[in-house]
Amino acid sequence: MPARVIVLGGGVGGTLAANLISKELGAEAKVTVVDATGMHLYQPGFLYVALDQANALWLTRDERTLLRKQVDLIVDQATMIDAVAQTVTLARSGTLSYDYLVLATGSRLDRDAVPGYADTHDFYSLDGALRLREALRRFEGGRILLGVAGIPYKCPPAPVEFVLMAEEYLRKRGVRENSSVTLLSPLNRAFTIESASKLVQPIFDRRGIGLTTFFNVESVDAKARTVTSLEGETAEYDLLILVPPHKGAAVVMDSGLGDAGGWIPTDRNTLAHTAHERIFAIGDATDLPISKSGSTAHFEAPIVASRIASFIRGTAPKAVYGGRVMCFLETGGGRATSLRFDYAHPPVPPQPSRLWHWAKWIFNRAYWVTVPQGRVG
Amino acid sequence: MTATEFALTKSIDARGMACPGPLLALIGAIRQGQVGDTFEVISSDAGSRSDIPAWTQKAKHELVDIVEETGYARFIVRKAR
DSSP states (O other): OOEEEEEEOOSHHHHHHHHHHHHHHGGGEEEEEEESSSEEEOGGGHHHHHTTSSOGGGGEEEGGGGSOTTSEEEESOEEEEETTTTEEEESSSOEEEOSEEEEOOOEEEOGGGSTTGGGOBOSSSHHHHHHHHHHHHHOOSEEEEEEEOSSSOBOTTHHHHHHHHHHHHHHHHTOSTTEEEEEEOSSSSSSSSHHHHHHHHHHHHHHTOEEEOSOBEEEEETTTTEEEETTSOEEEOSEEEEEOOEEEOHHHHHTTOSOTTSOBOBOTTTOBBSSOTTEEEOGGGBOOSBOBSHHHHHHHHHHHHHHHHHHHHTSOOOOOOOOOEEEEEEEETTEEEEEEEBTTBOOOOOOOBHHHHHHHHHHHHHHHHHTTTTOOO | OOGGGSOOSEEEEOTTOOSBOHHHHHHHHHHHSOTTOEEEEEEOOTTHHHHHHHHHHHTTOEEEEEEEETTEEEEEEEOOO
């Protein structure tokens, strides 16, 4: 009887892991992906939709078309995991048993956690990006603030990219002169990585983009149009864009497999659940203090796939996650830089250039026919 | 005082995790925690030596201890409000 592998979540990590396990083991494994919507979303595109640089159509694909035909897809919501009985219960399709379980359940937005959030905008969902696009199209000047309302959040460079690209957008629309753009940074610099921060700070200075440091958004007063930080400061806005708070999947929290935020306790090298050796976690779902990004999931999925294949074949697993992450950072003006690092090697970002901008553009466009199938590594 | 004298609510090993980095991991833990909770962040990033105390002071939490180890340091912070 083939080993049963269930993958919860049809994002980049889940899709790639399922395809790789199926490819590696063939008839030795029956691989099933469970996804709540059956639609695969390319989330890095939200930024471009919000800033009117792309339409929304290229951001979604039917998950079925991205999976090998040998991989089963069940479009349903997983509601409970029993790690002892090794079962997953689905909302409509009964209960499935597994030998190995991959949790690629991503993160959820928790906008309600911020008082006054309804008066704000974000680009962390397709609906949010489309709503922000409308607000920016109507924007005739004033103070734009971008703040971070929860940690961890997906794609750490996104706030910096957004303000750099938004400033350019306002110039093109002819409303830059009567506007200000300010990043409310949770840290004492523009970006988490100091070397990258040193690259972007002169661009902020040159283009008159404001930076307020150590400002972690706590609440919004929609009437007064002010935002307050947990450090105790308040700022006034005309258009407030927030990175919403994130939390782990409901099924993880309801099954007692996560921490207080719903993040899965995960071994930083084996990517196994720290309490359950037959459960692995990929991407946003883990509690690892590493970038929540498609890139992280992309590099973790082959490790999990290889380790599961080894266990099923009864051999010692060799693949180890070394903390590899690779991100692009758009700096506006058709330029970008790149951030490549792992546990042992800190990033050394190159000067922003057109080359990296085009590399990001090509990656975005080629994503559908490369990443989910494991054609780039 | 040393780290072992404190009952840690949570320890976060952020060694080698350049992004989002040790300070953001600490801020996330503090945001999620209760007043009185004590967190340990393990960092191999030299910048943490100034960043973590600076934020802890600004946000009015308590930097309980910094324990230097070979190649990394442990930062113990208590959520004070």
